[in-house]
Amino acid sequence: MIELTNVTKKFGKKIAVNNFSMHIKKGSLTMFIGPSGCGKTTTLRMINRLTSFDEGSIKINNTPVNDINPVELRRNIGYVIQEIGLFPHLTVFENIAIVPRLLKWNQKKIEHRVEEIIELVTLDQSFVQKYPLELSGGERQRVGLARALAAEPEILLMDEPFGAIDPINRLKLQDSFLEIQEEIKKTIVFVTHDINEAIKLGDKIAIIDKGNLIQYDNVSRILSNPANEFVENLLGQDRNIKALSLKKAKDYVLKDGFITVLETESPESIKKKLEDKNIKIAFALDKNNHLKSRFVLEKATSSKKLKFIHNPAPWIIERQNNINETLSKMLEIGENQLPVVNRKKEFVGIIKLSNIFEEVTKKHIISEGKN
Secondary structure (H helix, E strand, O other): OEEEEEEEEEEOOEEEEEEEEEEEOOOOEEEEEOOOOOOHHHHHHHHOOOOOOOEEEEEEOOEEHHHOOHHHHHHOEEEEEOOOOOOOOOOHHHHHOHHHHHOOOOHHHHHHHHHHHHHHOOOOHHHHHOOHHHOOHHHHHHHHHHHHHOOOOOEEEEEOOOOOOOHHHHHHHHHHHHHHHHHHOOEEEEEEOOHHHHHHHOOEEEEEEOOEEEEEEEHHHHHHOOOOHHHHHHHOOOHHHHHHHHOEHHHHOEOOOOEEEEOOOOHHHHHHHHHHHOOOEEEEEOOOOEEEEEEEEEEOOOOEEEEEEOOOHHHOEEOOOEHHHHHHHHHHHOOOEEEEEOOOOEEEEEEEHHHHHHHHHHHHHHHHHHO
């Protein structure tokens, strides 16, 4: 999809990007990471010709980018930056519709696309008539992503898009973004300064230093076989633990050991179903499969007692939560199994602490064997 060959960029006498070569596969998510000023953003901007290059070539689908009209090129490549860049005087609808209007889509097609893309980034339709100043930072970032995806580009360039978001919402955005990418399968180049973000999100990581591509490989191979001391230091001493980030809650979802019931069912009916099937836990769902509450059948001294827990928020695991995050939450709240939901908050199953401990033990054994 994207091919850079011996690309060099100079600013005066300073070499910002030095003889840079890489191939990026269609549908992959490639992370650029390295110290400030290493050339990662400059490389990103050369792909859509926001920055020119002095030597080498960059091709998209085997066509040199210098042979494509720059305006046409940029209209067909989504671009998301940390500052987001929403127009404050335009509504969310108008912001998202900018590129489709430039491409002369008809109004009905634009309206359908905005409705579709708003749902994709997990905002509801009430947002379309709001203005950027009425949104939180995380909501604005979702609108920025929606705008970049509105014209259905094959390629998405992202320059530290979550960098200005607080840590809690940043994790939520990362999980949501992975869910979206799983569905849309765009070719994405993503600049970050956060190694944990690079490991969590990337299919491949490009590690850059002083304009040079130091290592470019699958995340697991970089973690297990860093190219040199610079990469080792970037990964940190806990890289074997970081490897747990490669496993997601979705990899361990179980579909048995519980029952689901409608939220309108009576506790007596739920208790009978649990006793009949000799199961301890029931998850109450609404008609849209959203998790609303849970019921746990506990053993009392003389009879079984049904415990009702209404608020599910503190004990929900997102499909894209990595094993580190999942384990941390389970230990924090003292639960040995938790429900798992997707980006639409639909219930998909449960995850058990015992499964995670098996994975942690496996990583520990591998690490000990290497040492």
